[in-house]
Amino acid sequence: MTPHILVFEDEDALATLLQYNLEKEGYKVSVASDGEEGLMQAEEETPDLVLLDWMLPKVSGIEVCRRLRGRPETRNVPIIMLTARGEESDRVRGLDTGADDYLTKPVSMVELTPASAPCCAASVRAWPTTGSATATSSSTGSPTG
Ligand code: CA
DSSP: OOOEEEEEOOOHHHHHHHHHHHHHTTOEEEEESSHHHHHHHHHHSOOSEEEEESSOSSSOHHHHHHHHHHSTTTTTSOEEEEEOTTOHHHHHHHHHHTOOEEEESSOOHHHHSGGGOHHHHHHHHTSOSSSOOOOOSOOOOOOOO
């Protein structure tokens, strides 16, 4: 199964950039240009990861986060907030609301590569890639570098 990333982003340029690069990495990417549209998409197909812009038309990122966390299907989906520089209070609020992590805009694709982004790696590791809820005790401790 191809991991499915749902991107909430109303800035066309950034949405296109994220979609292009993530698809190149082999992910299936959906883009929603406002909160309402994204919530509908998340209901139709549960994503494996959500990239959530905080300033969205119709339904704000905080509200989107709350609603995703309020539904059993999307409660455990990793959510990474996209915030503009300096919105420190938004970050705190976002993490408080249930977001797993945040990236500061402008977002570079380097930041979104799991291997080079410790802040994302935890979320990415949590992806339900096996489709099974049973945890195996085998841990991969291979040193990198
Ligand atoms: Ca925005």
